[in-house]
Amino acid sequence: MATTRRRTSSSRSTRRPEAIPPGSAHVAEPLDLRGALRDMTLIRLFEQEAERQYKRARIGGYCHLAIGQEAANVGVARGLQPQDKLLSSYRSHGFALARGTAPTGAMAELFGREDGVAVGRGGSMHLLDPEHGYFGGWGIVAGQLPIATGMALAGVKQGENLAVLCELGDGAINMGAWHESLNLAAIWNLPIVFAVFNNGYGMGTTVDQASAEPELYKRAAAFRMHGERVDGQDVEAVYEATARLMTRAREERKPAVLEVMTYRLRGHSVADAGTAYRTKEEIAEWADKRDPIALVTERLVADGITTEELDAITAETQALVDEAVAFAEASPMPDVSTLADFVYGDPNTAEQFSRMAPGSPAGEEQLLAQLVA
Amino acid sequence: MAAEAVPAIETMTYREALRLAMREELERDPSVFLMGEEIGVFQGSYKVTGDLFEQFGPERVMETPISEEGFVGAAVGAAMSGLRPVVEIMTLNFIVVAMDQVVNHAAKVRYMFGNKVGCPMVIRTPNGAGNQLTAQHSQSFEGWFANVPGLKVVAPATPSDARGLLKAAIRDDDPVLVIENLQLYKAKGEVDTSVDGAVEIGKAKVVREGTDISLVGHSFAVTRALHVAEKLQADHGISAEVVDLRSLRPLDMETVAASVSKTNRALCVEEGWASYGVTAEIASRISLACFDDLDAPVGRVGMAEVPMPYAKSLEDAALPHEDKILAAALEVCGA
Ligand SMILES: Cc1ncc(C[n+]2csc(CCOP(=O)(O)OP(=O)(O)O)c2C)c(N)n1
Ligand SMILES: [Mg+2]
Numbered sequence: 001m002a003t004t005r006r007r008t009s010s011s012r013s014t015r016r017p018e019a020i021p022p023g024s025a026h027v028a029e030p031l032d033l034r035g036a037l038r039d040m041t042l043i044r045l046f047e048q049e050a051e052r053q054y055k056r057a058r059i060g061g062y063c064h065l066a067i068g069q070e071a072a073n074v075g076v077a078r079g080l081q082p083q084d085k086l087l088s089s090y091r092s093h094g095f096a097l098a099r100g101t102a103p104t105g106a107m108a109e110l111f112g113r114e115d116g117v118a119v120g121r122g123g124s125m126h127l128l129d130p131e132h133g134y135f136g137g138w139g140i141v142a143g144q145l146p147i148a149t150g151m152a153l154a155g156v157k158q159g160e161n162l163a164v165l166c167e168l169g170d171g172a173i174n175m176g177a178w179h180e181s182l183n184l185a186a187i188w189n190l191p192i193v194f195a196v197f198n199n200g201y202g203m204g205t206t207v208d209q210a211s212a213e214p215e216l217y218k219r220a221a222a223f224r225m226h227g228e229r230v231d232g233q234d235v236e237a238v239y240e241a242t243a244r245l246m247t248r249a250r251e252e253r254k255p256a257v258l259e260v261m262t263y264r265l266r267g268h269s270v271a272d273a274g275t276a277y278r279t280k281e282e283i284a285e286w287a288d289k290r291d292p293i294a295l296v297t298e299r300l301v302a303d304g305i306t307t308e309e310l311d312a313i314t315a316e317t318q319a320l321v322d323e324a325v326a327f328a329e330a331s332p333m334p335d336v337s338t339l340a341d342f343v344y345g346d347p348n349t350a351e352q353f354s355r356m357a358p359g360s361p362a363g364e365e366q367l368l369a370q371l372v373a
Numbered sequence: 374m375a376a377e378a379v380p381a382i383e384t385m386t387y388r389e390a391l392r393l394a395m396r397e398e399l400e401r402d403p404s405v406f407l408m409g410e411e412i413g414v415f416q417g418s419y420k421v422t423g424d425l426f427e428q429f430g431p432e433r434v435m436e437t438p439i440s441e442e443g444f445v446g447a448a449v450g451a452a453m454s455g456l457r458p459v460v461e462i463m464t465l466n467f468i469v470v471a472m473d474q475v476v477n478h479a480a481k482v483r484y485m486f487g488n489k490v491g492c493p494m495v496i497r498t499p500n501g502a503g504n505q506l507t508a509q510h511s512q513s514f515e516g517w518f519a520n521v522p523g524l525k526v527v528a529p530a531t532p533s534d535a536r537g538l539l540k541a542a543i544r545d546d547d548p549v550l551v552i553e554n555l556q557l558y559k560a561k562g563e564v565d566t567s568v569d570g571a572v573e574i575g576k577a578k579v580v581r582e583g584t585d586i587s588l589v590g591h592s593f594a595v596t597r598a599l600h601v602a603e604k605l606q607a608d609h610g611i612s613a614e615v616v617d618l619r620s621l622r623p624l625d626m627e628t629v630a631a632s633v634s635k636t637n638r639a640l641c642v643e644e645g646w647a648s649y650g651v652t653a654e655i656a657s658r659i660s661l662a663c664f665d666d667l668d669a670p671v672g673r674v675g676m677a678e679v680p681m682p683y684a685k686s687l688e689d690a691a692l693p694h695e696d697k698i699l700a701a702a703l704e705v706c707g708a
Contacts, residue, residue, distance in 0.1 A: 060505030061683060112505070112684035123507045123683030139509035140467065141439050174438035175470070202439055204415035210438035277414050333686040343679050356648045358673040 021241070022226050022256075023248030028079070031239045034305070034313070036078060037296050040070035040235065042317040043094045044293055046103055049321050050093065050110055050124075054270045058328075059110045062139075063124045066094030068265030069199060071292030073098045075238025076165055076195050076260070079246055083160065085133045087148040088167040090125035091197075092137030095167065101129040107324035113331035120334040121342065141202075142168060142175035145194070149181045152190035156253070163191035163249035165242065171202020173219065174210055182255070186223040191249035193242065194220075194257045197232065199264045204277035220257035232262030233292040236299075263290065381567040388421045388558040390532035391497070393566070394539040395422070395459065399429050402457060405543060408435045408444050409461030418463045419499065419558055445471035445496065449479045452494035452548070459543055462498035465552065466512050479548040480523030494549075495542045500528075500644060501555035501593060502681055505688055511681035513592070513645035515552045519621035519654070526621040527574055528552040530595035532562035534619055537572030545574060552621075554593045554644075575623035579632060583614035586706055587632040589655055590642040591618040594693065598642055601698045611706055621651060629655065630662040639663070640672040640705050642698055647675025672705040674698050 047065045054063050066073055069091075077098030080086060088095045096106050101117060109116030110124050117127055128136040135151065138144040148166030155162045172178065173196055185192050196216050200207060207214045220227030230241040238260055245256045263286040267274030274283070297310065344353060385393070398405045411418050413426035413436040426434040437444040441462060448458035462468045468475065475496065482492040502511035519526045525547060529535040535553070542549035564570070580595065581602050588598040595617045602613035616632050618624070633639045639659050641652035652673040659671050677691040 060685065061507055062510070109683075112686075118683075120684035120687065121508075121682045123505060125507060125509075126683075139507070140470065143509075171439045174440045174443075176440070176442050177470075203411050203418070205411065205436065205438065209436065276416075334682070334684045336686055336690040339677060339682065339687050339690050340679055353678065356678045358647045358652070358675070 021228060021244065022254075023244040026244055026247040026251070028240055028243035028247070031078060031236050033236070033296060033300055033303070036074050036235045036239070037293070037300060038313050038317060039074045039077075039098050040293050040296065041313055042103065042320060043070045043073060043097050045317050045321045046097060046106070046324070047093060049107075049325060051266070051270055053110070053325070059124065060112070061123045061125070062090065063110070063270040064091040064268065065264070065266045065270065066091055068286065068292070069197065069232070069262045070094060071235035071296065072197055072232040072238055072260045072262045075232070075235045076167065076242045079239045079242025080133070080165060081162070081246070081250070082133065083162045084246060085135055085148075085151050085155075085162060085164045086167070087135050087144045087151070087164070088137060089141070089144065089169055089172065090137055090139045091169075092125060092127040096127040096129055096134055096137075099129060099132040099134045101127070101132055101134065103320050103324035104327040108328040108331045111328040111331070112333065113328055114334050115327070115331040119342075142172040142177040144168065145172070145177045145181035146184075148192060149185050149190060152185065152192040152255075153188060155191060161250055163193065163246045165193050165195055165246065167195045167197055169202055170196060170198040170200070170207045170216060171205065171210060173216055182220070182223045182225060182257070185255040186225050189253040190255050191253050192255045193245045193249055194255070195242070196257060196259045197262055198259050199262045201264070201268070201277070203268045203272070217257050217259035225255055225257060227257035227259065229259040229261060232260035233290045233295055235292060235296050265291075378567040380565050382563050383566050384561055385532055385564055386558065387529075387532045387535050387553070387560045387562070388419065390536040390562070390564050391421050391539055391553065392423050392425065393564070394536040394543070395425060396428070398459075398540060398543045399425070399433055402543075404455060405457045405459060406433045406435060407459050407461065408437055408448060410437055410439055410463055412436060412461050417461065419555070421553075421558070422461065441467055441471040442474055446474040446478065448494045448496075449474055449482065449492055452492045453482060453490050457493050457495075457543060459495040459497065462496060464510060464555070465498045465500040465514065466510050468496070468498055475518070475524070475548075475550075476521055480521050483547060484523055491546050492548050493546045495539070495551060496548070497539065497551040497553060499553040499555045499558070502644065502676070503556055503688070503692060505683055505685060506681070507683045508680035513643070513676070515550070515592075515621060516643075516645060516650045516654070518550050519651065523548070524622060525549040525574055526552065527619060528592040528621060529619060530557065530592055530617050532560065533564045533570070534572055534617075536564055537570045538574065538619065540569070540571040541574050544571065549574070552592055556593050557596070560596070572619070575620045575625055577619055577625035577628035578617045579614060579628065580617045581613070581615040583612040583636060585612045585636055586638040586640060586702055587614045587616055587629070587636045588640050588642060588698070588702065589616045589618065589629055589632075591621060591651065592644060594642040594644055597693065597695050597698055601695050601702060604695070604699055605702060609703065609708055611702070611708065613702065618655070624654070624658075626658050626662060629659065633659050633663040634666045637666050637668040638705050639667070640674065640698070640702050642673075642693060643675045644693060645676055646678055647673045648678060650675055669705050669707060672701045674701045
């Protein structure tokens with residue numbers, strides 16, 4: 001019957017759909033592979049530490065890890081120019097770190113401390129770093145798409161030479177916001193690349209079950225927009241495609257969809273074991289053969305990197321993660337007196353609105369006292 | 374009449390009671406079916422649907438993509454066509470992307486089309502905060518829906534009411550929003566499984582008798598109020614009555630007013646923001662219905678008027694914790 005689960009065998013291949021990709025006139029600088037490995041290692045170690053700290057209850061709430069997706073994170077981040085803007089889903093740690101956010105501020109945010117990047121207000125899902133062009137970590141699936149579209153619009157209106165990269169998951173593609181945002185981006189010729197991180201699952205739902213066109217990049221065609229697919233475990237390939245499409249967006253005001261084929265080696269969040277809806281063999285297959293860090297390391301070894309140099313990368317990034325934990329531990333919990341800070345920007349209106357609370361000291365209580373007097 | 378049923382009191386969790394209600398209704402009525410994200414193989418994001426997918430299969434327990442506006446609207450269409458869809462929205466926060474279908478469509482069908490067609494659908498979804506889920510995942514804005522004529526809104530606080538109100542909602546001929554609660558899912562209580570157990574929508578319940586003050590709330594606020602009532606008795610010798618609203622629209626003011634006329638004092642409590650909230654409605658109605666009986670202005674407690682912060686220290690300060698409710702109750706009592 002039509003409504004039962006479909007088990008189509010959509011191709012998860014990473015073959016490029018076109019021989020000469022659009023924007024190929026723009027040849028990107030070759031990727032600094034060592035730098036990429038360093039960033040990917042930092043993310044891996046940071047995420048492993050976050051997982052440990054979550055289990056020790058130092059981190060709370062939802063915590064979505066990027067383990068397995070490091071090449072996708074680093075590939076897109078390195079494909080951006082400094083003035084470009086990046087938005088993503090709640091799986092935000094890898095994006096912040098790849099864009100250059102200090103691990104100290106990121107970890108302190110996960111710990112809910114005052115020195116966190118969002119001053120302890122946002123937590124794991126809502127990392128951000130405007131100075132590095134990272135505009136968040138958003139928690140409502142596909143909520144970031146229209147916002148990213150608006151940032152691209154603002155870039156055009158303000159005459160800036162920038163493009164926006166908006167990450168979303170394979171699950172998010174089925175929200176109405178996808179349709180509306182892509183259509184707007186297309187009719188307004190906005191400089192934006194929608195990077196669909198296809199990790200095979202939205203929670204426990206496969207792409208085949210959720211998407212009538214499981215080759216997701218093809219859905220760009222509905223908007224006469226260019227779409228292509230790239231191997232998300234290959235950091236060079238992700239970098240090359242991103243840099244090319246972002247340059248094309250910036251210079252020709254052409255939006256695009258980039259489907260990044262990747263895999264999360266952990267569950268949807270730390271609370272999900274990630275084994276109820278996929279096989280151990282499948283996970284092992286990706287862990288053993290498609291681990292992005294192993295793949296880039298192999299390439300560097302072939303290029304002649306030494307064991308000492310590799311060890312130095314691990315040591316340097318581990319030290320950063322250790323420092324981040326020490327920093328987060330030392331950072332104070334936000335003081336309760338600051339609870340109402342930041343609800344509004346203007347301190348005068350903030351005072352006014354704090355009276356909204358029923359029976360608040362500045363509101364009804366005072367009023368009653370005056371009436372009684 | 375059949376022989377009198379032997380009571381079979383079972384202790385179960387709130388989530389098990391909800392699952393039982395769905396199982397019973399799926400078995401009773403072939404027009405009932407479930408829809409929602411991750412309600413099948415994954416057993417529900419909060420494991421409410423559990424093994425129902427296994428028992429009833431993918432036609433009766435339909436897994437959906439992340440497309441709330443689409444599948445809530447599809448439920449409206451299915452309901453208008455004679456089916457009885459029961460839609461799970463993973464948490465109340467995500468219903469906002471389907472708000473248009475709920476408020477502009479489901480709620481309007483019967484009236485706008487002159488009673489020529491109805492919309493017998495259920496949306497079940499948890500509100501609640503307290504696990505550091507932060508601003509976009511910690512909201513309790515059921516008051517928005519209780520504001521809308523055409524919708525019914527219920528909010529059970531116990532396993533028994535969870536089963537009973539969900540069953541009544543599924544049998545109701547109009548759209549019903551069933552507000553569940555994240556903290557309550559694991560709460561245990563007694564359920565009499567020998568009886569049908571449907572609970573009439575629109576009836577509040579006095580869940581603790583008292584003489585000095587009425588604590589009025591719904592959903593998890595009832596649990597908090599019950600704890601506060603114990604403290605009021607133990608530490609202050611104040612006898613608090615607790616009224617569980619159970620249904621926000623329709624609202625049973627008779628039960629609330631009867632309680633307040635007896636205790637002469639009232640404190641209204643809710644998990645969400647109190648401004649323009651459920652407590653605002655209740656307090657206003659108490660002030661009118663019990664004007665001559667009140668010994669003090671009606672008090673209200675809700676969440677701090679901020680988006681929910683992440684940090685534990687701030688989240689604790691923002692939640693309508695029992696110490697806040699206690700302080701407000703003492704104030705209403707002039708103690
Ligand atoms: C509108 C909305 N519906 C449901 C959710 C709950 N939810 C959070 S993440 C998620 C799965 C998203 O999957 P995908 O887009 O593939 O991203 P991934 O987690 O794989 O990175 C769901 C259903 C939500 N946050 N927002
Ligand atoms: Mg996914």
